[in-house]
Amino acid sequence: MSDFGRLVTEQIPRLRRYARALIGAQRADDLVQDCLERAWSRQHLWDGQGDLRAWLFTILHNLYVNGVRRQASAPPFESLPEQEPPALQPSRHEAGLELRDLQRSLEQLSAEHREVVLLVGLEQLDYTEAAAVLNVPLGTVMSRLARAREALRRTLQEPPRARLRRVK
Amino acid sequence: MSADSVSEAELHAWVDGRLEPARRAAVEVYLAAHPAERQRLVDYQSIDAELHRLFDPALDEPLPDTLRLPPARRPVRPLMWLGRAAVAAGFVLFGGVLGWFAHQRAGDALAAERAFVRQALAAHVVYIPEVRHPVEVDASQQQHLVAWLSKRLGKPIQAPVLESLGFQLLGGRLLPADGQPAAQFMYQDAGGRRLTLYARQGLPDNRDTAFRFAEQDGVEAFYWVDGDLAYALIGDLGWPMLDRAAHAVYQQLNP
Incomplete structure (x- = not known):
């Protein structure tokens, strides 16, 4: 395989991890596959020197954003509230947060906030890399990060029973 | 060292371990005086740790054939x-x-x-x-x-x-x-x-x-x-x- 193919292949597990956290395991591999196809067809655009991981995350981000835009104009069944109970996750209870609910809380974030929390907190991109991937200024990354983390923390602080009662 | 003028961005950089030593020391002085703030940042770190616990298993899974390079030609697949x-x-x-x-x-x-x-x-x-x-x-x-x-x-x-x-x-x-x-x-x-x-x-x-x-x-x-x-x-x-x-x-x- 070409160097390009080998280098991209090394990054696939991380692309998968990010995609799963972003849109769920069921759809993640389709998104990664689209990302790989696009990267493959544009390998002439990668200069061979730059950060391949950031380049791949940028492609994945662009595909994701197109998808979100599409979803915004999609048939109404997608916007109905999710009725399924979240899968039970074994969890540590730390610092008073109901971390068990993290996956669901993550889904409640806006796409912009979810991306920045995952790029920084999970993928450990530095702030400049995250700004490049998302194509926004550094200050925007910092303010989104602050809002997103605080939104997650607040959701996780709410006792789950209170949330259930509110539905009744 | 101005421990009183710590920005929100610096607090996040502390969470992410991305501060220069001098600013890290300043932030820690600030946090020692503001335990609720420290708790907030520790909560953020717990969230990151939980993200890793939830999603890191994806790193170790074998790749399906659809995720191999070069990409396989796909048949008509109109919906993305x-x-x-x-x-x-x-x-x-x-x-x-x-x-x-x-x-x-x-x-x-x-x-x-x-x-x-x-x-x-x-x-x-x-x-x-x-x-x-x-x-x-x-x-x-x-x-x-x-x-x-x-x-x-x-x-x-x-x-x-x-x-x-x-x-x-x-x-x-x-x-x-x-x-x-x-x-x-x-x-x-x-x-x-x-x-x-x-x-x-x-x-x-x-x-x-x-x-x-x-x-x-x-x-x-x-x-x-x-x-x-x-x-x-x-x-x-x-x-x-x-x-x-x-x-x-x-x-x-x-x-």
Whole structure:
């Protein structure tokens, strides 16, 4: 395989991890596959020197954003509230947060906030890399990060029973 | 050292371990005096740790065949990941009647896209072998051609310039497609390879601009929806070249 193919292949597990956290395991591999196809067809655009991981995350981000835009104009069944109970996750209870609910809380974030929390907190991109991937200024990354983390923390602080009662 | 003027951005940099030692010391002085703030930041770190616990297993899973390079050529797959997921989600979440309606809607969009791609591929295959009459109006009357097709389609359309990729416009024609007019432009390079751009109105429930890829009997197409018109670019050029041509076309139609 070409160097390009080998280098991209090394990054696939991380692309998968990010995609799963972003849109769920069921759809993640389709998104990664689209990302790989696009990267493959544009390998002439990668200069061979730059950060391949950031380049791949940028492609994945662009595909994701197109998808979100599409979803915004999609048939109404997608916007109905999710009725399924979240899968039970074994969890540590730390610092008073109901971390068990993290996956669901993550889904409640806006796409912009979810991306920045995952790029920084999970993928450990530095702030400049995250700004490049998302194509926004550094200050925007910092303010989104602050809002997103605080939104997650607040959701996780709410006792789950209170949330259930509110539905009744 | 100004422990009192610690910014929110610095607090996050502390969470992420990205502070210079001097500022880290300043932040820690501040946090020692503000335990609630410290707790907030520790909560953020717990969230990150939980993200790793939830999603790191993905790093160790074997890769499915669909995620190998070079990517396999895919058959006609008109709905991209989100659309197909929506169909699946419709079944999983609501089942029964709602799911069925959801499937019908997505199914209608899918059928319309498939029909569009089929028509575009068929028009390509029928007209590219033509030696004497590949087009109805040739490129010498380009202005007339474009005005005529725009009028018949009911939407302004252009003939993109692909000379940077070695393709010259030969001309175009009007075609019937499910009782609607469709337009086809044809291009040719110095080696005689031909490329067609096919366009018509009327693909429902679809306003994204993602490129899709379709293949039938060795003929490849990129297609996308842009405003009121759906486009398909078709040729036997190999996938990377066709992809470049599709991007060139898209950029010219969206300056």
